[in-house]
Amino acid sequence: MRVAVVTFPGSNCDHDGYHAFKLVGADTRFLWHRETDLSDTDAVLLPGGFSYGDYLRSGAIARFSPVMEAVVAFARAGGPVLGICNGFQILCEAGLLPGTLLRNESRRFRAHDVWIRVERSDTPFTLAYEAGRVLRVPIAHADGNYFADSDTLARIEDRGQVVFRYTDPDGNPDPAYNPNGAQNRIAGIVSEQGNVLGMMPHPERAVESVHSSTDGLGVFQSLVTSLQPVP
Amino acid sequence: MRSFHLEIRISPRPGLLNPEGNAVQHALESLGYDSVKDVRVGKTFYVQLSAADEDAARTLAEDMSRRLLANPVTEDFRIEVSELAEVPA
Numbered sequence: 001m002r003v004a005v006v007t008f009p010g011s012n013c014d015h016d017g018y019h020a021f022k023l024v025g026a027d028t029r030f031l032w033h034r035e036t037d038l039s040d041t042d043a044v045l046l047p048g049g050f051s052y053g054d055y056l057r058s059g060a061i062a063r064f065s066p067v068m069e070a071v072v073a074f075a076r077a078g079g080p081v082l083g084i085c086n087g088f089q090i091l092c093e094a095g096l097l098p099g100t101l102l103r104n105e106s107r108r109f110r111a112h113d114v115w116i117r118v119e120r121s122d123t124p125f126t127l128a129y130e131a132g133r134v135l136r137v138p139i140a141h142a143d144g145n146y147f148a149d150s151d152t153l154a155r156i157e158d159r160g161q162v163v164f165r166y167t168d169p170d171g172n173p174d175p176a177y178n179p180n181g182a183q184n185r186i187a188g189i190v191s192e193q194g195n196v197l198g199m200m201p202h203p204e205r206a207v208e209s210v211h212s213s214t215d216g217l218g219v220f221q222s223l224v225t226s227l228q229p230v231p
Numbered sequence: 232m233r234s235f236h237l238e239i240r241i242s243p244r245p246g247l248l249n250p251e252g253n254a255v256q257h258a259l260e261s262l263g264y265d266s267v268k269d270v271r272v273g274k275t276f277y278v279q280l281s282a283a284d285e286d287a288a289r290t291l292a293e294d295m296s297r298r299l300l301a302n303p304v305t306e307d308f309r310i311e312v313s314e315l316a317e318v319p320a
Contacts, residue, residue: 057302064299093302100304107250145248147305181248 001227004031004041006071008062013048013084013204020204021045024220033065042227043080044071046087048140048202058101058143059089068094080124080223081196085141088188088198097191097198098156099148104141105181111140113212114179116164116187116201117171123163123190124226125197128218134171135164135215137201139179144200146182146189153183164188164199232281234315235288241301241308242273276300279315288312 003026007014014030021028026043038044051062062068068090075081075096083091091097104110113136121131129135148156156162164187168174178185180200188199203216243249251272259267278295282288289312296308 056299060299060302092304100302102248102305103250105248105250107254147247149304 001026001224002040002042003028003045003223004038004043005029005045005047006031006033006067007047008033008049008051008065008090010051010053011047011049011086013086013202014045016202016204017045017047017084020207020217020220023207023217024224026220026224031067033062033067036066036070038070038074038079041074041079043082043223044074046071046081046083046090047204048085048087051086051090054143057089057093059086059091059093062086062090063093072096075191075196078193078195080226082125082219082223083196083198084202084204085139085144085200088200089143091196091198096196097189098152098161099146099189101141101143101200102145102147102181103143104145104179106179109140109142110144110179111138112179113138114187114201115167115169115171115177117167118163119165120160120163120190123194123197123222125190125219125222126163127226128222132171134167134169135201135203135206135218136169136213137203137206137216138212139201141180141200144180144182146180146184146186146200148183156189157184159192161189161192162186163190163197164201232283234279234281234317235285236313236315237276237278237280237288237292238311239276239278239292239296239300239308240273240310241275241296241306243271244305244307245271247305273306285312285314
């Protein structure tokens, strides 16, 4: 599997994402935001960070980077695109995912582990997990408060597009464990077609024994498995 | 072509969470401004551009607001256009 990790000016989780994909055996390369060739690519990662200094709105300027036209075309053609943190914000700005990420309700930058429940295991990003499994993964963001208008939110829920929800460590809904005030405790959603995932938590920071957990590795394993040719 | 000055005001839609506004409201309350009922923080862009006439300038401003300056999910925009006097050569 060939993965392109996009680097925008201000990305700072591109190397972590690269490392996570290497761990699961993916043929991984960096793609500078001015490049536009995704012909040798099976999956794209939009990493976390502060692209363009978060000026204007998080992800608003990165969305017009040259590479994004290619990423949008790649996604529309069914190619898997994973957006983590700032990558999620960019996917929303680019219109590949519905809704937006507002400032955290607490108004604070939150950087700590959270617990998220896997709502669906039938996506290319989660098939290594069982539905209902609770993952411990870190967050690090100021703008992670998922918001969509009420019609959009109802549609997302009806179509089962919510893939991860913040819960307590046992998988129970608890507002005290919602780190940013996200509607319906949404931590990650997929596109209608299911091939684009945006999530605020950082699975790439939970892949090795030196991390506080290895629960995030399954996201990368899932993508590799989903792209393996069926024998 | 004529020169125009645009003021593009972006405001968070009423009723939506505006944490910056909440923070400012609390600060105002702590200064004793008890009568403050609501504060929302938006932003203003000051843009100069050239266009054939005021309508063309406004159309450009609406286009750039929709595509980039405002988030259509959460923000509204208002545009004011004024013509800049030609600077004599």
